[in-house]
Amino acid sequence: MRRSARDTTMQITEDAPLDRLNTFGVPARTRWLARIEALGELPALFADPRLADLPVLVLGDGSNVLMTRDWPGLVLTIAADAVSSTRAADGSHRVRAEAGLGWHALVEWTLARGIIGLENLVAIPGRVGAAPIQNIGAYGVELDEFVESVEAWDRRGGGFVAIPREACGFAYRDSRFKSEADRDRFIVTALNLHIPPGRSLRLDYPGVREALDALGIETPTAADVARAIAAIRRRKLPDPREIGNAGSFFKNPVVPSAQADALRARHPALPSWPAGPGRTKLSAAWLIEASGMKGHRDGDAGVSDRHALVLVNHGRATGTELRRVAERVITTVRERFGIALEPEPRIV
Ligand code: FAD
Ligand code: EPU
Numbered sequence: 001m002r003r004s005a006r007d008t009t010m011q012i013t014e015d016a017p018l019d020r021l022n023t024f025g026v027p028a029r030t031r032w033l034a035r036i037e038a039l040g041e042l043p044a045l046f047a048d049p050r051l052a053d054l055p056v057l058v059l060g061d062g063s064n065v066l067m068t069r070d071w072p073g074l075v076l077t078i079a080a081d082a083v084s085s086t087r088a089a090d091g092s093h094r095v096r097a098e099a100g101l102g103w104h105a106l107v108e109w110t111l112a113r114g115i116i117g118l119e120n121l122v123a124i125p126g127r128v129g130a131a132p133i134q135n136i137g138a139y140g141v142e143l144d145e146f147v148e149s150v151e152a153w154d155r156r157g158g159g160f161v162a163i164p165r166e167a168c169g170f171a172y173r174d175s176r177f178k179s180e181a182d183r184d185r186f187i188v189t190a191l192n193l194h195i196p197p198g199r200s201l202r203l204d205y206p207g208v209r210e211a212l213d214a215l216g217i218e219t220p221t222a223a224d225v226a227r228a229i230a231a232i233r234r235r236k237l238p239d240p241r242e243i244g245n246a247g248s249f250f251k252n253p254v255v256p257s258a259q260a261d262a263l264r265a266r267h268p269a270l271p272s273w274p275a276g277p278g279r280t281k282l283s284a285a286w287l288i289e290a291s292g293m294k295g296h297r298d299g300d301a302g303v304s305d306r307h308a309l310v311l312v313n314h315g316r317a318t319g320t321e322l323r324r325v326a327e328r329v330i331t332t333v334r335e336r337f338g339i340a341l342e343p344e345p346r347i348v
Contacts, residue, residue: 091197099129244313
């Protein structure tokens with residue numbers, strides 16, 4: 001049943017499937033599904049008496065969620081995708097993008113206008129609105145470096161707000177928006193980025209220079225870096241259009257450096273990176289592979305045989321079956337290395 005409110009493009013559907021709204025492709029339903037085309041429709045949506053007091057889950061492309069049950073309230077998707085930029089006298093750019101724009105489309109939009117900075121974040125799936133939730137990052141760059149403010153609808157106060165970067169609590173794969181206190185409070189409506197001038201290209205992440213060499217490029221442009229990184233990503237990560245997945249299922253664990261040193265003394269091949277004073281980040285993929293779990297499969301739920309950090313749906317796995325595989329990985333790595341892995345996606 002579809003009911004469209006007059007004078008708006010808002011669509012509200014009762015009892016809708018979410019199978020195509022999660023890149024794991026697991027079955028799930030929601031009591032209500034709403035899609036808004038314009039941000040100005042949000043006040044009317046929340047004034048709808050059918051939706052009052054229901055739990056709200058915002059979804060972009062569902063590339064970082066695992067649905068293990070039906071959603072008892074409202075799932076909201078945002079299609080508003082306007083983007084614009086201004087250039088300041090110092091050569092910096094301010095870019096404003098609405099939540100429904102594809103993240104990769106935004107990266108391409110900036111590169112096409114000679115705006116340099118987002119190239120290492122090329123080809124990350126999902127929408128702009130989800131990008132600040134886990135502070136997306138890849139190939140040595142994290143989103144928060146560019147965030148000036150996050151525009152949102154505050155469900156607590158019932159109004160539009162702009163949250164400056166300092167108040168977003170960004171960290172590795174984390175933000176205020178994921179915190180217990182504020183989870184599902186803010187519906188991100190737009191992102192304001194500030195991209196400084198004269199930013200040099202970041203080529204230090206292992207494999208980037210090699211990928212540029214493979215393309216025969218000696219003096220890369222930002223667009224070349226994007227092309228090289230997109231090629232690495234295609235090689236390393238399974239494509240959700242071919243096999244259901246949500247990218248990395250676990251965060252790389254950040255541990256006290258003394259613990260990392262002790263582990264590395266026993267396992268010199270374990271990749272690790274400095275992660276602030278006295279802290280070291282370890283490669284979860286390496287820990288999983290060394291635990292013998294890469295390629296593990298239980299029915300249609302499994303660990304990718306291409307990248308150990310990625311859980312995959314070989315066909316008809318359910319969210320519960322995938323969660324069981326995740327638990328098995330966590331237990332195996334804890335028993336073998338004494339390290340507690342944490343899931344990265346939102347588990348519903
Ligand atoms: P969804 O999965 O729909 O939502 C993710 C979370 O954000 C949920 O909690 C949801 O409620 C919340 N959310 C979504 N939109 C909004 C909104 N407008 N307001 C409030 N909350 C919202 N991530 C990286 O950081 N780096 C990578 O390199 C990377 N590679 C990936 C590769 C693959 C193959 C895949 C499948 C995923 C990868 N990811 C990566 C994870 C994913 O792409 C990002 O987390 C992305 O930002 C999710 O976008 P989405 O629109 O699909 O969000
Ligand atoms: N590795 C293994 N086995 C594997 C895969 C990788 O041992 O099966 C080792 C590699 O040899 C390498 C190390 O793990 O030394 C790191 O691998 P990779 O460069 O693929 O990066 P990652 O740490 O596994 C992180 C992000 C990715 C992001 C890449 C590139 C997290 C949780 N994941 O993966 O993000 O694209 O770095 O920056 O931080 C995502 O969040 O969904 C995601 C894909």
